[in-house]
Amino acid sequence: xxxxxxxxxxxxxxxxxxxxxxxxxxxxxxxxxxxxxxxxxxxxxxxxxxxxxxxxxxxxxxxxxxxxxxxxxxxxxxxxxxxxxxxxxxxxxxxxxxxxxxxxxxxxxxxxxxxxxxxxxxxxxxxxxxxxxxxxxxxxxxxxxxxxxxx
Amino acid sequence: xxxxxxxxxxxxxxxxxxxxxxxxxxxxxxxxxxxxxxxxxxxxxxxxxxxxxxxxxxxxxxxxxxxxxxxxxxxxxxxxxxxxxxxxxxxxxxxxxxxxxxxxxxxxxxxxxxxxxxxxxxxxxxxxxxxxxxxxxxxxxxxxxxxxxxxxxxxxxxxxxxxxxxxxxxxxxxxxxxxxxxxxxxxxxxxxxxxxxxxxxxxxxxxxxxxxxxxxxxxxxxxxxxxxxxxxxxxxxxxxxxxxxxxxxxxxxxxxxxxxxxxxxxxxxxxxxxxxxxxxxxxxxxxxxxxxxxxxxxxxxxxxxxxxxxxxxxxxxxxxxxxxxxxxxxxxxxxx
Numbered sequence: 001x002x003x004x005x006x007x008x009x010x011x012x013x014x015x016x017x018x019x020x021x022x023x024x025x026x027x028x029x030x031x032x033x034x035x036x037x038x039x040x041x042x043x044x045x046x047x048x049x050x051x052x053x054x055x056x057x058x059x060x061x062x063x064x065x066x067x068x069x070x071x072x073x074x075x076x077x078x079x080x081x082x083x084x085x086x087x088x089x090x091x092x093x094x095x096x097x098x099x100x101x102x103x104x105x106x107x108x109x110x111x112x113x114x115x116x117x118x119x120x121x122x123x124x125x126x127x128x129x130x131x132x133x134x135x136x137x138x139x140x141x142x143x144x145x146x147x148x149x150x151x
Numbered sequence: 152x153x154x155x156x157x158x159x160x161x162x163x164x165x166x167x168x169x170x171x172x173x174x175x176x177x178x179x180x181x182x183x184x185x186x187x188x189x190x191x192x193x194x195x196x197x198x199x200x201x202x203x204x205x206x207x208x209x210x211x212x213x214x215x216x217x218x219x220x221x222x223x224x225x226x227x228x229x230x231x232x233x234x235x236x237x238x239x240x241x242x243x244x245x246x247x248x249x250x251x252x253x254x255x256x257x258x259x260x261x262x263x264x265x266x267x268x269x270x271x272x273x274x275x276x277x278x279x280x281x282x283x284x285x286x287x288x289x290x291x292x293x294x295x296x297x298x299x300x301x302x303x304x305x306x307x308x309x310x311x312x313x314x315x316x317x318x319x320x321x322x323x324x325x326x327x328x329x330x331x332x333x334x335x336x337x338x339x340x341x342x343x344x345x346x347x348x349x350x351x352x353x354x355x356x357x358x359x360x361x362x363x364x365x366x367x368x369x370x371x372x373x374x375x376x377x378x379x380x381x382x383x384x385x386x387x388x389x390x391x392x393x394x395x396x397x398x399x400x401x402x403x404x405x406x407x408x409x410x411x412x413x414x415x416x417x418x419x420x421x422x423x424x425x426x427x428x429x430x431x432x433x434x435x436x437x438x439x440x441x442x443x444x445x446x447x448x449x450x451x452x453x454x455x456x457x458x459x460x461x462x463x464x465x466x467x468x469x470x471x472x473x474x475x476x477x478x479x480x481x482x483x484x485x486x487x
Binding site for chain 2 (some may be wrong): 021
């Protein structure tokens with residue numbers, strides 16, 4: 001008798017299983033068709049980038065090295081130059097080694113000119129370690145302060 | 152088809168022409184269906200796991216299997232140095248043959264099929280058991296411990312599960328009083344309820360369930376896929392096969408599913424009978440119903456352990472199928 005009971009119980013559990021997968025199969029897919037659809041990145045914090053201010057059309061990095069000093073992983077390599085007659089420096093080199101960056105965000109908090117932020121980039125890949133070093137000044141052309149176009 | 156037979160018949164004789172065209176037609180039909188089935192399997196799997204599955208090649212990924220086949224065609228055919236060379240090369244070719252023969256025996260309408268036989272069911276059971284020999288050839292000749300284990304498991308499994316399949320088919324045969332698949336589709340012989348002919352599944356539900364479990368095991372499909380259990384045997388019997396040779400085993404599995412699904416439809420679901428649509432379409436639709444159920448089961452149930460698999464067959468399925476057969480015989484005997 002116990003065998004019959006066991007078989008019937010087993011059969012019921014099998015049917016329950018089929019019921020579950022059957023129900024799931026008609027529900028909406030939860031996956032993203034990646035290259036065609038992109039994920040919602042509004043809450044995503046990607047690799048650190050410089051903020052471009054609309055008033056000046058450029059970043060506001062004064063090469064103070066505050067970020068480099070607070071960085072726990074020593075990611076930054078920053079050099080700056082003072083434009084003629086100006087009080088503040090301008091960054092001439094701003095490298096961030098993303099392979100060691102842990103995205104802790106301390107540099108964003110400490111930046112006196114608020115010119116650092118998390119980017120929305122999420123799909124980067126590199127073949128060599130050297131390629132993980134981001135040149136944050138790359139998107140900008142000639143510096144308008146250093147060129148004397150802005151004071 | 153008739154005109155083509157006539158044309159070819161002038162060249163090589165009528166009988167041979169019919170044979171050649173029949174084989175060509177069945178090959179083409181099976182290939183097309185297998186391409187579709189592989190796509191269907193991936194879609195069923197995807198939707199059960201709440202994915203979309205192949206979507207890129209063709210509309211809703213409908214050409215994905217063809218793309219995959221082209222990729223497999225371009226791959227290197229690797230033969231292990233220690234392999235039993237000729238057996239190794241022969242196995243993927245032979246694995247197709249029994250299924251091909253069986254496919255030609257499935258009736259698709261009132262008219263004569265490609266091959267008509269009064270003892271069709273016996274021929275089918277005899278032939279479908281041969282597939283396992285190719286699988287064992289593949290496993291043995293690979294000279295790989297995983298492949299040998301997969302082959303051994305396959306043999307043990309098919310030997311065990313052929314019996315309940317045969318016994319449950321026999322229960323239907325007892326009622327139908329024929330081994331001719333063509334006559335199994337005769338609604339006059341079917342059980343009647345209020346003058347309405349009913350397919351055999353209505354009076355033989357237990358046999359239908361046993362038959363379904365049996366063919367799932369015979370096609371080496373989950374939850375009975377221990378001959379190729381990925382997590383323990385790498386790829387089982389086809390571990391050492393690459394490229395198109397691997398694809399042949401893959402194709403054979405799906406051809407087998409199609410043919411055994413069609414056999415199930417013929418035995419239990421009323422063969423090619425059905426309203427409005429033509430007979431061949433009903434056979435395909437009913438076979439597909441069986442196959443979708445097999446796919447559904449594959450993506451729902453976990454794989455059985457080997458000893459569980461064997462004791463399930465010998466201790467439960469075979470006694471159950473036997474009891475069902477005896478009960479059918481007794482009922483028929485007292486009713487007569």
